[in-house]
Amino acid sequence: MISFENYITPEEYMDLRKMVGWVEFPLEQAKACIDKAYMIQCVRDDEKAIGVVRLLWDGGYIAFLSDVIVDPKYQGQGIGRKLVEASIQKLKEGMKLGYKVKLTLNSAIGKEPFYEKFGFRVRPNEDAGPGMDQWLIFDEE
Ligand SMILES: CC(C)(COP(=O)(O)OP(=O)(O)OC[C@H]1O[C@@H](n2cnc3c(N)ncnc32)[C@H](O)[C@@H]1OP(=O)(O)O)[C@@H](O)C(=O)NCCC(=O)NCCS
Secondary structure (H helix, E strand, O other), X not given: OEEEEOOOOHXXXXXXXXXXXXXXXXXXXXXXXXXXXXXXXXXXXXXXXXXXXXXXXXXXXXEEEEEEEEOHHHOOOOHHHHHHHHHHHHHHHHOOOOOOOEEEOOOOOOOHHHHHOOOOOOOOOOOOOOOOOOOOOOOOO
């Protein structure tokens, strides 16, 4: 049975990242990703973790939607939609009258139409340049 929970273990989180081919981290760092998130949701089929989303928010005007992952075997069933909608709802519940929050994300290639369904706009556009990022990797030389 599918359920949506507010907890995930670092191991489960890393397994889901691995499943969709994303970068992995040490478990200590994965734990920080979970503990420091404003909201985390894990989708389970009985006990098995089959999806996740992380919402980061500084309490001010910047929020970041991260790690929207659904196990490929469960994609196309509306689970990704529920994860994104729950994140937006959680953010709205934390906002007070007059608040303005910019919710951003880094779309994986080809997933832009999925996010456009929830009001996200592809960059660059008339108001904003392309998003930019870099990986900082602490490694033995
Ligand atoms: C992107 C992802 C989370 C979507 O999850 P999902 O559970 O398959 O999505 P849903 O079934 O909830 O689909 C919701 C809507 O988005 C649409 N959609 C899903 N993936 C889409 C895509 N790649 N392009 C266009 N539309 C898409 C669905 O058709 C559906 O439309 P509808 O509600 O209007 O009928 C999932 O494909 C995934 O985990 N991919 C691998 C990891 C990844 O790339 N995540 C995004 C990181 S930025």
